Amino acid sequence: MINITNISFNYKSNLPIFNNVSFSLKNGIYGLLGENGVGKTTLLHIISGLRFPKNGNCRVLNYESAYRKPAMLSQLYFLPEEFQTPSMSVETYAKYNAVFYPNFSKEQFSFYLNEFQVDREKNMMEMSFGQRKKAMIAFALGLNTPIVLLDEPTNGLDIPSKAQFRRILSSLFTEDKCVIISTHQVRDLENLIDPIIILDQNQVLINNTVEEITQKLYFSYTPSKPHEALYTEQILQGYSSVQINENQKESILNIEALFNAAISNKAKMRELFNA
Amino acid sequence: MNNTFNLKRFMYLEIYDFVKSKNQMLLIVGSIVIVYVLAILSNSLESFRVFPKLINLVPVLALVIIIVSPCTLVSKLDKYTGTFQYTLPVSNFERLLSLGLKYVLIIPLLCLSTVFLLKLISPFFVPDSQVLLYKTTLSIDSYLNLLIFGFQAIFLLGYFYFRKLAIIKVPIALFLFFMLLQFVSVISVRYTMNTQISYSVFDLLQPLKYYNQWIDGSNSIVSVCNAIIKSVFPFGLWIVIYFKLKETEI
Numbered sequence: 001m002i003n004i005t006n007i008s009f010n011y012k013s014n015l016p017i018f019n020n021v022s023f024s025l026k027n028g029i030y031g032l033l034g035e036n037g038v039g040k041t042t043l044l045h046i047i048s049g050l051r052f053p054k055n056g057n058c059r060v061l062n063y064e065s066a067y068r069k070p071a072m073l074s075q076l077y078f079l080p081e082e083f084q085t086p087s088m089s090v091e092t093y094a095k096y097n098a099v100f101y102p103n104f105s106k107e108q109f110s111f112y113l114n115e116f117q118v119d120r121e122k123n124m125m126e127m128s129f130g131q132r133k134k135a136m137i138a139f140a141l142g143l144n145t146p147i148v149l150l151d152e153p154t155n156g157l158d159i160p161s162k163a164q165f166r167r168i169l170s171s172l173f174t175e176d177k178c179v180i181i182s183t184h185q186v187r188d189l190e191n192l193i194d195p196i197i198i199l200d201q202n203q204v205l206i207n208n209t210v211e212e213i214t215q216k217l218y219f220s221y222t223p224s225k226p227h228e229a230l231y232t233e234q235i236l237q238g239y240s241s242v243q244i245n246e247n248q249k250e251s252i253l254n255i256e257a258l259f260n261a262a263i264s265n266k267a268k269m270r271e272l273f274n275a
Numbered sequence: 276m277n278n279t280f281n282l283k284r285f286m287y288l289e290i291y292d293f294v295k296s297k298n299q300m301l302l303i304v305g306s307i308v309i310v311y312v313l314a315i316l317s318n319s320l321e322s323f324r325v326f327p328k329l330i331n332l333v334p335v336l337a338l339v340i341i342i343v344s345p346c347t348l349v350s351k352l353d354k355y356t357g358t359f360q361y362t363l364p365v366s367n368f369e370r371l372l373s374l375g376l377k378y379v380l381i382i383p384l385l386c387l388s389t390v391f392l393l394k395l396i397s398p399f400f401v402p403d404s405q406v407l408l409y410k411t412t413l414s415i416d417s418y419l420n421l422l423i424f425g426f427q428a429i430f431l432l433g434y435f436y437f438r439k440l441a442i443i444k445v446p447i448a449l450f451l452f453f454m455l456l457q458f459v460s461v462i463s464v465r466y467t468m469n470t471q472i473s474y475s476v477f478d479l480l481q482p483l484k485y486y487n488q489w490i491d492g493s494n495s496i497v498s499v500c501n502a503i504i505k506s507v508f509p510f511g512l513w514i515v516i517y518f519k520l521k522e523t524e525i
Binding site: 045048049050051052068069070071073074076077078080082083084085086087088092096097099100101 | 295358361
């Protein structure tokens with residue numbers, strides 16, 4: 001659905017964000033992870049046509065994203081981390097915006113608003129940030145676009161809303177959808193995101209499914225510190241660690257441990273995942 | 276073609292833009308009416324005769340609104356507001372057309388019709404002799420001077436280029452530009468043509484009749500140049516705006 005070929009991007013010429021990066025995204029709920037300033041939001045901007053790569057190209061549904069063709073934009077929705085909305089009610093906003101998107105479902109939108117307990121008649125300018133975010137998430141999901149880009153969607157959401165968000169997102173996911181969620185709060189989205197993309201300085205460190213990751217890495221909780229672990233973290237019950245899965249043992253992915261292991265063993269991760 | 280212009284999509288864009296900007300329109304009409312009411316009040320109260328010409332500000336205000344509105348009424352071009360603006364599924368041409376319709380047609384018509392209506396009711400409140408400038412400024416001839424659209428386009432381009440505080444930066448940039456132009460023109464006229472004519476580029480902004488007294492038969496050249504500038508300048512700038520719209524990143 002999204003093909004990124006040899007893109008390079010920089011804000012300042014001596015500080016490249018991406019350097020000749022290529023990868024493709026198919027269907028799935030992608031978790032886009034990376035340290036601060038590594039280019040997560042920039043990548044979402046490039047995919048949605050808000051930023052243009054200096055070299056290479058980004059094709060979304062076979063459209064060059066930088067051209068911002070209406071045919072592409074009507075199949076894509078990008079919800080930024082922070083945003084300003086016009087001074088109008090949620091209902092009015094949806095009424096005049098949804099006409100541009102052919103798959104919008106009013107029933108779904110109303111259902112999500114009810115789930116999030118958002119007052120549809122209230123002016124968005126009078127809402128709290130969290131309420132506004134919930135309204136926009138409901139709108140983004142109600143549009144039913146094949147590509148949805150969400151930048152830190154759980155920032156500003158209260159605890160029940162985070163659970164509702166997870167439930168809604170997992171229920172509406174279909175095989176023809178590509179949802180990319182950029183987040184630092186991996187625990188909010190654990191068991192939901194698959195595949196996982198981890199960005200590193202100028203490059204993509206990991207772009208693999210959970211199955212592929214757990215085939216190559218073993219995640220364990222042990223009372224004593226394991227030897228030859230890629231990453232170990234002391235927790236109340238003992239140690240949480242990430243090891244190379246040499247014996248093809250099954251384990252449950254711990255995204256936070258994976259991220260820390262990837263950041264502290266970049267060369268090894270590249271070698272393992274061929275990224 | 277569908278990716279460049281689609282009538283249905285453009286209509287949706289216009290309706291959405293109208294819903295978003297109806298308060299701005301009310302604000303424009305309101306500000307003109309408020310200045311008018313203040314002018315009438317100052318005129319009726321003998322003690323406030325210090326502002327006898329306040330009513331003349333009404334059409335001037337309308338003119339200022341028309342020129343600076345592209346810079347002030349648009350939403351800020353940053354990642355907080357620009358994201359939804361630039362990911363809305365419309366083409367750049369439709370965006371340009373929508374901007375043109377709003378700033379070249381709707382807002383000038385709104386301002387002029389407000390001023391015109393106020394002019395109609397003026398004889399009930401103000402003696403005829405006091406609204407001389409008010410009448411002349413409102414004349415259609417002066418409004419149709421295409422340079423107004425050119426200045427509108429400059430302010431719109433300033434919004435794209437400067438992004439922040441464009442309303443202050445554009446007039447400063449314009450002033451500096453005209454100063455530079457004046458300097459270059461004085462130097463070039465004095466030293467290349469070896470004459471003492473003190474030519475002013477600011478004369479270009481005046482109607483053609485001011486050139487009638489131009490010396491040595493160069494009147495026709497100046498008239499032609501003036502006419503070209505008047506037409507090419509605004510349209511050229513609007514074409515530049517199209518490319519700027521296309522290339523704008525958030």
